[in-house]
Amino acid sequence: MSKTALILGISGQDGAYLAHLLLEKGYSVVGTSRDHEIGSFLALHKLGIKDHVTLRSMSTSDFRSILTTIQEVQPDEIYNLAGQTSVGLSFSYPVETFESISVSTIHILECLRILKQKSRFYNAGSSEVFGNTPTPAHEQTPFRPRSPYATAKAAAHFAVLNYREAYGLFASTGLLFNHESPLRPARFVTQKIISTAVRIAQGSTEQLQLGNVSIHRDWGWAPEYVEAMWRILQQEVPDDFIIATGKMHSLEEFVRKTFSQLGLSYQDHVIIDKNLLRPSDIEKSVGDATKAAKLLDWKADITLDKIIAKMIEVQLQK
Numbered sequence: 241m242s243k244t245a246l247i248l249g250i251s252g253q254d255g256a257y258l259a260h261l262l263l264e265k266g267y268s269v270v271g272t273s274r275d276h277e278i279g280s281f282l283a284l285h286k287l288g289i290k291d292h293v294t295l296r297s298m299s300t301s302d303f304r305s306i307l308t309t310i311q312e313v314q315p316d317e318i319y320n321l322a323g324q325t326s327v328g329l330s331f332s333y334p335v336e337t338f339e340s341i342s343v344s345t346i347h348i349l350e351c352l353r354i355l356k357q358k359s360r361f362y363n364a365g366s367s368e369v370f371g372n373t374p375t376p377a378h379e380q381t382p383f384r385p386r387s388p389y390a391t392a393k394a395a396a397h398f399a400v401l402n403y404r405e406a407y408g409l410f411a412s413t414g415l416l417f418n419h420e421s422p423l424r425p426a427r428f429v430t431q432k433i434i435s436t437a438v439r440i441a442q443g444s445t446e447q448l449q450l451g452n453v454s455i456h457r458d459w460g461w462a463p464e465y466v467e468a469m470w471r472i473l474q475q476e477v478p479d480d481f482i483i484a485t486g487k488m489h490s491l492e493e494f495v496r497k498t499f500s501q502l503g504l505s506y507q508d509h510v511i512i513d514k515n516l517l518r519p520s521d522i523e524k525s526v527g528d529a530t531k532a533a534k535l536l537d538w539k540a541d542i543t544l545d546k547i548i549a550k551m552i553e554v555q556l557q558k
Contacts (some may be wrong), residue, residue, distance in 0.1 A: 244268045246315035246359075248300060248348070249322030250293065253423040254364070256283035258319060258466040259293050265470075270313050272298035272322070283423045300344035307351045310359070317473050319362045320348055323392075326427060327368060330389035331519055341392035342399065349403040349411065360410040360473045363400045366393040367417040367458070367484070367525055376528035379415070379482055386520045401480070410478045414469050417484035417527040420547055421462035422554035429491070430459070433498050434548070438555040440509050441502040448509055451516030453492040458526040460485045461542035461550075471536040484527025485540040498548050 245262050249255045250271025259269050271293050273281075284290040298309045300322045310318070323340040324330060330337040345363060352361060370377040371384030385391045397413050404411045424431040429450070436448045460483070468483045499506035532538045542550075 242266045242268055243316040244270065244313060245317045245319065246309070246313050247271045247319045247321060248298070249273070249320070250295070251281050251283060252321060252325065253283060253421055253425070253462055254419075254466055254469075255319075255321045256287055256289075256423055257421070257463045258321070258469060259284065260287045260289050261463075261466050261470060263289055263292055269293040270315065271295050272309065274299055286423065300347060301339060303347045303350070306347050307355070310351050310355060310357060315359050317360045317362070318348070318352075319364075319469060320345060321364045323364075324389065327387050327389045328518060329427075330387050330392070334388035337388050338392045338395070341389070342395035345396040346399050349399060349409065352409055352411075353403065353407050358410075360478070361400075361412070362469055362473050363396060363411065363413040364469075365397050365413040365415040365480070366390065367415060367482075367527055368522070369394040369397060369415070370525070372523050373526055374524045376484070376486055376526045377482065378528045379480055379531055386522055387518070397480070404478055410473075412472050412475070412478040413480045414472050415480065415482045415527070416465055416468075417458040417460060417482070417525065419460040419462040419465040419483075420551065422551050423462070424551075430494065431551070433495055434551045435555055437495075437498045437502055437504070437509070438552060441504060447511050448495070448506075449511055449513040449516065450491070450495070451513060451518070452521055453495060453510075453512065454490060454523070455521060456488045456490045456524040456526070458484045458486070458488050459494070459544050459547060460540045461547050464540055464542060468532060468536060468538045471538055475535065479535070481532045481536065482527045482529050483532055483538070484529045486526065486528060487544070488524060488526040489544055494544070494548070497545060498552070501545075501548060501552055
C-alpha cells in the first residue's frame with residue numbers, strides 16, 4: 241500500500257518540490273494552507289502537480305485545526321514546512337514569526353503525543369540557528385541565533401528534541417543551509433538578483449539595489465534538499481541532520497556570476513542601499529554535511545554556477 245504524506249506549507253518552494261518528489265515515489269500527498277480555496281498554489285501549478293495532490297485548509301496556530309487534520313488524514317509522514325520564512329521580515333514581525341514557527345511546532349508535537357500517532361515527523365530547521373560559522377557547522381555546533389527568525393527556529397529545534405526524548409516520537413529536524421530554485425519568491429535576495437539582472441539584460445534601465453554584499457552563504461539546489469528531507473524520515477531511528485554543500489560564496493560573487501552569465505558587468509548596474517541593511521546579520525554561513533553523507537547517502541551535486549544558470553533560464557522564458 242502507498243504511504244500518505246501530509247505537507248504543512250505545501251505552497252512554498254520546498255513544499256512544492258517535496259510534493260513532486262513524493263508523488264514520484266508513489267505517495268498520496270495531502271497539503272495544507274490557511275485557506276486552500278483561495279490560495280493560488282503557483283509553485284504546484286509550475287511543477288504541473290496541482291491536480292495530483294489533495295489540498296485542505298489548516299492553520300498551524302490553531303491546535304484543534306491541526307488535531308482534526310491529523311485524525312482525518314492519518315498520515316504516515318508529516319513534513320512541517322509552514323511558518324514565516326523571511327529572516328529580514330522577522331525583524332519587523334518578531335512575535336508573529338515566533339508564533340508561526342516555534343509555537344506552531346509545539347502544537348503539532350502535542351497533537352502527535354495526545355493522539356499517540358505513529359506518524360514520522362519532519363521539522364524544517366535552519367542554518368540560521370548557528371549564527372556566524374567561519375568554519376563549517378556540524379550537528380554539535382552551538383546555536384547562536386542572530387535574528388528573531390533564527391531564535392524561533394532554535395526553539396522549535398529543541399522542542400522537537402525534547403518530545404523525541406520524553407515521549408518517544410519519531411521526530412527529526414533537518415538543518416538546511418540556503419537552498420535556491422526558480423520557485424523562490426521575489427522577496428528573497430537571490431530571486432531579486434536573478435529577476436532584476438534578466439530585466440536589465442533585456443533592456444531595462446533600472447539598477448539592482450542591495451544591502452550587505454560581503455556576506456557569505458552556503459547555497460544549494462532546493463530539489464536536492466527535499467530529497468534529504470525524505471531520507472531523514474526513512475531512517476531506523478529519528479535524528480537531526482545538517483544539509484549543506486560545504487562550500488561558501490559571497491553575495492557579491494553571486495551577483496557577479498549572475499551578471500556575467502548574462503554578458504554584463506555587475507558594477508555598472510548595482511548600488512548599495514544602506515536602508516536594506518539588517519540590524520544584525522550573519523557574515524559567514526557554511527555547513528558540514530558529513531553525517532548526512534554517511535547515514536543518508538546524500539550529498540549536494542548542483543554547483544552555484546548551475547543554480548544561477550537554471551534560475552536565469554526560467555526567468556528568460558517568462
